[in-house]
Amino acid sequence: MLTRQLISYCGSAKAVFTSHKGQLLKIPGIGQTLVQNMNPNQALQLAESILKQAEQQQVQLLFYTNPQYPARLKQIADAPCLLYYKGNADLNHAKIVSIVGTRQATDYGKRITEKIVSDLKKHNPVIVSGLAYGIDIFAHRAAVAAGLPTVGVMASGPDIIYPSVHRKTVEKMLESGGILTENTFGTKPDAPRFPARNRIIAGLGDCTIIVEAAIKGGALITADIANSYNKDVMAVPGNLDVKVSEGCNYLIKTNQAAIYTKLSDLEELLNWDEALAPAAVKHSKGLHLNAAEFEPEEWQIIELLHAHKEELMDNISWKVQIPVSRLASVLLGLEFKGVVKSLPGKKFALV
Template structure:
């Protein structure tokens, strides 16, 4: 059953002409990837953004796409690769919030991608002695906070951050621009293998994908999207690192930059980020703690836990509980977001929401938004 589900999940992400946003819309309206493939044309035409051309495309390519997906699911099983569709509870929740999030991730490892505290570290490939020292110090200072370190497994700051995390006993994730079966650069394979036991390797690219240049900016959005804060250690003015910082900034994620020597080319980028107010200066771990309110987080979490309403399963059905749990986390959601976060199909969600309104649990707001009372 699980394997069949995986086959349809992989297949819908490989369907020509069906991007990430349309995939979410199709699954939300139909209930599951399998239901999308089995839905009659009349039902699909009722979905916003779906026209006759797309329906014809799905029907003509469904068989070949499913055959290829079945091969990949078998290969994933052989290589111990987890296939994380965006509806999976293991899929990074932070990543779900970004508008261009991938719908399927290939993951090898043992880390919790929804760990409480996650920080990304990025920087130049031409790392200086200063950059290496600072990177290692940051990781060591983060040790008491049980942080997961995310980076790109590249030369320079990336691999230094991964290596320091391994030495500190912190989980670390390498986000790759290649397929899950290709470690790049190959010289970092020894660290990648250790990360499988203390973190993992993550990619949105299918098996056999080579790390072509255009895939690195796409990889960077995952690095920025799945963390609470991106720390830039060293970066030249024109570099992929600044792209990552800009992406994180566009996602309303926190960005920090380590101030550097004004005479050093690899400090020009970090100093510019601070000067242009696109990043907060990182001078000690306390800067990060205060920026992310970690010093207040535990206390707030305890208060929230004490005051959070306890929903009695006897009073609500399974779908109602799913919706309530989502709203308990975010308090207010749009109907479409509620559907994919709770995994209640749009076709059923309207009646579920109506039932919860009658029970006095939620309130409908303008624009198809709902709030927990």
């Protein structure tokens, strides 16, 4: 957050180091200790070392101002400022699904994971998971088998594959997918880094699907984070007598996740079924809105709000790929036309 704050006020990373200390202290959230400890020479030496390692290991450095930085993550307040990415999958692909679950996966969990990924093939999404034992690695392997790009989000540096036994799977993933981390080279996968890793998994996906999960564990943390980001969460129901189904059943029972029983559940939730994108939308006052009567940008917004009832302005921005600065005027125009209404909390819905 402080990095974004500094660059936002100063205009560039270079300007941060060349600005007078008095100017920096006027920036909200920037204190005396931080300013005193800023050392341009030390920072440049570290940056040069990282750039050299990245070049040697074919790792891309994606700063949050980079066009290739995941747009979905830009909408999240605690998103990493810098990502280390190795691979060739598009991190801004039109459709991205995160699949996570317990490390103690059952045969049922494995089978359902493979079926979910196989069924998703018609949509050609990027499959995101965390490279862990159990459901995670089953999701990655199923994606490779289905010919889908898959990205593993790691709690270690880009040069440390953990668990190491998954190295061969990673090699296959790199052919059309990739590995992603916020941690620099040489970083070991210490325990606190896994919950932090989970927020990237939750932030990247249009939806996070929990296949099997105990009542406590990383999968439920990921679901909780996704919900806090206003992201869609789905859970696969499981056997009442099995511990690793307790988490999924709890999420469904408490309305923290929609139930996943078949692909159409996901398609309807995310409006991926082409049949749900009509050329005409019924207005709440009984009128019909026709695509021909609106600009393409306006109709994209109308379709989105028709499918999702209400949306945050930031979510509308990345889902229809219209910059917030431009989106504000488009939404205002739709309000004047009596089609869209603004709600508390920067949300919008059809009238």
